[in-house]
Amino acid sequence: MLAYILRRIAQLVPVVLVLTVVVFCFVEALPGSIVDTLVGTEGGDIEEARAILRKEYGLDRPIHERYALWLVRVAEFDFGKSLVTRRPISTELLSRIPATIYLAAVGISLSMLIAVPLGTFAAVRRNTGVDYGAQVTSLAGISIPEFWFAILCVLLFSLYLGWLPSSGYVSPFDDFWGSLKFLILPAAAIGFRQAAFTTRLTRSSMLDELSKEYVDTARAMGLPERRVIFRYTLRNAMIPTITISGLQLANLLGGTVVLESIFAWPGIGRAIFEAILQRDYPLIQAGVLVLGIIVVLMNLLVDLTYRLLNPRVKLA
Amino acid sequence: MTGENKKGTEQSRRRFLASTTALAGAAMVGLPPQDAAAGKKHPKRGGTLRFGTRDDSVGLDTHRNIIYFVSHPLTGITGGLVDFDDKMEPKPGVAESWDTSADLKTWTFKLRRGAEYHNGQTIDAESVKWNIERIKDPKTSHAFTRSVVSGVERVTVDDKHTVRFHLKEPDVALDINLVYYPVNLMAPGAADKADTEPVNCGPFKFKSWRRHDRCEMVRFENFYETDAEGNSLPYLDGLIGLPKKEDRVRLTALRANELDLIDNVAYADAAAFKKDHGRTFETWPVPQVGTAMMFFNLKNGLLSEKDNPDAHLLRQAIAHAIDREGIHQAVFNGIGSIANGFYGESSPWHPKGIAPSSTFDLDKAKALRKKAKGGDQRLTIIANDTFPYMQQSGELVHAMLKDAGFNVVLEILPSPVMLEKQGKGDYNIDSTANSYRLDPDGWFARNVLSSAPENRRRTGYVNEKADQIIIAARQERDRAKRRQMYADVETLVNRDLPMLYTHYVPLMMAGHRTRVKGYAPSFTGPWSYTGAGMRRTWMES
Amino acid sequence: MAELDAGKLVDIADEGRVPPAPPFFKRLMAALSNALYELRKSRTATIGAVMLVLLFGACIATPWIATHDPTKQNYRARLAPPSEQHLLGTDRMGRDIYSRLLHGGRRLVTIAILAVGLSMLVGVPFGVLVGYWGGMADTLGMRLVDGLLAFPGLLLYLLFVTVAQAWKLEGITMDIVLIAALGLAGMPEKARLARGSVLAEKQKEYVEASRAIGDSSVRIALGQVLPNIVSPLIVTATVRLGTVILIVAALSFLGLGTPPPTPDWGADLSAARDYMETHPLMAAFPGLAICYTVLAFNLFGDGLRDILDPRLAER
DSSP states (O other), X not given: OHHHHHHHHHHHHHHXXXXXXXXXXXXXXXXXXXXXXXXXXXXXXHHHHHHHHHHHTTTTSOHHHHHHHHHHHHHTTOOOBOTTTOSBHHHHHHHHHHHHHHHHHHHHHHHHHHHHHHHHHHHHTTXXXXXHHHHHHHHHHHHSXXXXXXXXXXXXXXXXXXXXXXXXXXXXXXXXXXXXXXXXXXXHHHHHHHHHHHHHHHHHHHHHHHTSHHHHXXXXXXXXXXXXXXXXXXXXXXXXXXXXXXXXXXXXXXXXHHHHHHTTOOOHHHHHHHHHHHTOHHHHHHHHHHHHHHHHHHHHHHHHHHHHHOTTSOOO | OOHHHHHHHHHHHHHHXXXXXXXXXXXXXXXXHHHXXXXXXXXXXXXXXXXXXXXXXXXXXXXXXXXXXXXXXXGGGOOBSEEEOTXXXXXXXXXXXXXXXXXXXXXXXXXXXXXXXXXXXXXXXXXXXXXXXXXXXXXXXXXXHHHHHTTEXXXXXXXXXXXXXXXXXXXXXXXXXXXXXXXXXXXXXXXXXXXTSOOOOSSEEEEEEETXXXXXXXXXXXXXXXXXXXXXXXXXXXXXXXXXXXXXXXXXXHHTTSOSEESOOOHHHHHHHHHHHTTTEEEEEOSSOEEEEEEEOOSSSTTSTTTOTTHHHHHHHHHHHOOHHXXXXXXXXXXXXXXXXXXXXXXXXXXXXXXXXXXXXXXXXXXXXXXXXXXXXEEEEEEESSOHHHHHHHHHHHHHHHHTTOEEEEEEEOHHHHHHHHHHTOOSEEEEEEEOOXXXXXXXHHHTSTTOHHHHHTTOOOOHHHHHHHHHHHHOOOHXXXXXXXXXXXXXXXXXXXXXXXXXXXXXXXXXXXXXXXXXXXXXXXXXXXXXGGGGOEEOO | OHHHHHHHHHHHHHTTSOOOOOOHHHHHHHHHHHHHHHHTTOHHHHHHHHHHHHHHHHHHHHHHHOOSOTTXXXXXXXXXXXXXXXXXXXXXXXXXXXXXXXXXXXXXXXXXXXXXXXXXXXXXXXXXXXXXXXXXXXXXXXXXXHHHHTSOTTHHHHHHHHHHTTSOOOHHHHXXXXXXXXXXXXHHHHHHHHHHHHHHHHTXXXXXXXXXXXXXXXXIXXXXXXXXXXXXXXXXXXXXXXXXXXXXXXXXXXXOSOXXXXXXXXXXXXXXXXXXXXXXXHHHHHHHHHXXXXXXXXXXXXXXXXXXXXXXXXX
16 A cells, blocks of 8 residues: 555656646746836836846746756745745745635535535435435536626625625634634635535435445345435445545635635635736746645545545555 | 925925814815814724725835835835825925925935834934935836936935935926835835835834735834824824725625725726715715826837828827717716816816817718728727726727727736737737826826837827927926926827827725724825825724 | 447458448438437436527527627617617626627637537547557656646636737637637546546457457547547536636636627626626626526536436436
8 A cells, every 4th residue: 555655656746747847838938027017117227127137036047947946946845935025935825825725625515515415315315306406406506607606695695684704814723713704605605616516426426326235235124214325325425425525625726716806815826816917937836836736645645535435446 | 396386385384384183184185074074073092994905015125116006005104205295295204394406406305303213213314315225226126216216316414314315407396206106215224124024114014914915004103293282193003904806895895894994996886885875984086096098009000100101190080989978987987087188177287278189070080090091900909907997998999999990909918918018019009097196297208208218118209399398397487387388298299199188087985984084085095195194094983 | 239349340340441331411310319319318408408409599590689789889878777779788888788698608609619629629539549558658648637637726727818818819819719728728637538438448349359450559549449438528528518618707707808898708797796786687697698508518418427328327
């Protein structure tokens, strides 16, 4: 097992390298330069100021040199400074990434809270009103544009009902209970949407399990239906649900950018988005790299969990 | 400053020093009577104000970044030699008084005794000199700020409280430009931490900042300004800046009581908001913000005489095709007014007798377009993505030009791409705007004067007569005459059409009526604002 | 089934490997009637199909049923409520919402179909080939795919679309770039799916049979294996169409979509957010149009899965 894990981790290295090269190429191709924005336009010594800044930021070197330098520094865990704010990028990432993980993790948990009972019911009461109801609800969740849904939620819950704050963020490390009320709306917006996928998955894997022989055996032994379903079937059916949720969580790390701007949530998605707009090159590179590493590690973790939970899958 | 102008400044300064009251400040900006009455309520110390803004500062070093506009809550930490008032006249800031030599080449500033930086360091003449030198260095400053002091040859220290600026050329507007292109002072000892823990001299001290999320400031206990009763200002204990980029989100947060004050109420919301929520929330139009316009590219391409002999005809056709009433309605929702020159009626520099640019006349536009060479070739409009009104004006002008038969495309772009396209001349029309310059030389000598780098970079307009007037106006001491000179320049601009002024940019702020008291907005942000603004705002529970 | 196919293959191979092709029209009709019969088995697929027929009908008929030029402004009639003249009212520039909706839908559906088509066209052969070849090709190809998949969420689109701002684009070329971005960013997913199916399919006898008679590997991979893994790909593609429409809307919200005045549901919905309270209908029309379309694709894709997946069908 350990050898397998190590081999898988070793395989991640080229993946991450591909990622860095792709990001570097994209960043290089971005039109416009940060130097122009930082230097400003009014005044007669712009060219001189531009040259100074380009030199200071090392932008006058050829791209392969910059890439090599960057890679060496990153290997030493030095992401450098933001070209815009001139503050260390590591500080920025350390405050932004947890905010997004917090939002995404709670969102996914909420989606499972909705999806697992709904999917189970839909499977048990297959082809009944409950089933169709669950399918329609879950499809509605995927079909609505998330920013529209989020704005409608804000109008309803913050403005008309006044139950929840409309936007903002409090770090859970500063004030856990205080942070929750800011979290509910954005997390619910994520949860509703993700629940759509998860419900359908739970339903189909439940159906899969229910058709298996051990269920018939258990029923034949006279075990109560409730027990058959919750004790045995659901437990097995949860395996794919959990793994898919893990993958969704990874994908959400860069997928919450729209919700982050609506709820003024200081997450990493919006930080990278702003950095792209402003051409804050090292912040884009560092942000995508760190997120990418988290994503591939999470995929690995999901994979390992799946194998652990499901001993039928052999370690290839 | 011209003689008359200078005298007026002196007088208003003395008047200010003699009696400054919060009420005067409130009355001056023309608040409705009921608000002035509310202003009579006795101000009190304490409270923290939550300010929601559309934008946020770029960095903390105030020499390297423009921490300045209404949308930057961090302006609370900044301060400089000179403040200004609601008439856009310079007022004493860290400098208690100032004088210029007869040739307008030497400016002497007397510093206020007891003024301090946030770390307790005295603001002395040496530190002012250090600041100016740091701003003059392209390694450590932003071109916008540097452009003011680039004319300063050297700074000398007479004594601890007297600092002298020696200029290369006469400059009438140095004092006022020190506010506009904010020459903010920072403590020399703290320069190496300017990007992380800035030490400035504004009414509030820096506490923390997470960009696009939150910044916190606390009251600076040794700020120099006091109210009429001798209470030290500001009244507020603290200020929290909460940038929320989405206009809708910001307004919702205000209405849900998560904010006390916001900037940039969307024009679409303004009327309904005032009508439905006017009891709970107060709205302020920010006076004298700026002017929206279409810049034409005269450097190259279809609208440039260099590449197209009929370029002027085409620009006229465009001007006739643009119905500015439409911009007034569809972009600004009927707020503000249509522009014929750079300075609007609320400005002391609003000139009379400008010959207006062409009026809307679709048939004439079509005829001119057909007649002109290149009338069927493609025109590109660009607009910055940061400001909704620039995009929407661009969108509307695009539709109007299409109505007149033009072959036209619209590109909405982020600032870095805008700068690149402007520099390369890779556009024909730029839907843009410019904020008011406190002194008109700041506008005309930068955007109309043919030798100005900014004009050369963007429109590339050359008119010798305009150049002569602009240069002469710098030395004109009579304010009324000077204003008339600029009116003549505007007439030339409206005739030659290097740009088409479209609309004065209104800006609306909103705040909680019962909680926020004594507030009055100003166009450079509510801080460097003598007699009103954030320094004199207090909270009622 | 596999055994039968393999047997056929050997026969065909003996005849010089040229299968006699039935007349195209006849084949098409047979396929269609077969599809209709299958379709009726799934209620969701039927509903989805009906919704899609209406949608495509509207898209095709747009030039005839639209009442106004979708980009024609008229500020004097801005923010008008629905009326006889403007069936769904007008927007902030006084443009006819009904006509914008139709033209926007036609554009959006075309973009989505072409983008998904592109991602299949690039991703599937890529996945099939590397999966079939295995070894070094597989390792390299999959590392590339994994590297692209490591961009979470919208980041890859954001980068791509921002880079595209450098190019002088307008109208149709803008849409082509959008299609390319969406198509290429969707490619790794398809490649991975195709490769997975190929790995499973590779073990089957018909492949070995083809190989035994000396067919080239590219030919086997694309000619024999591909048709057998088509059904999971069609299902994914259908569902993906809905996702693509939502991604385009999200990009518009972030200001990276197609610039105005091109009619675009996402951009129109996004622009209507200033009027969400005062003129809620302005947002409702494009919003509901997006919901309808995504729902139609999802229902249809879902139903298709039920029909095409024999494991599910027997239940």
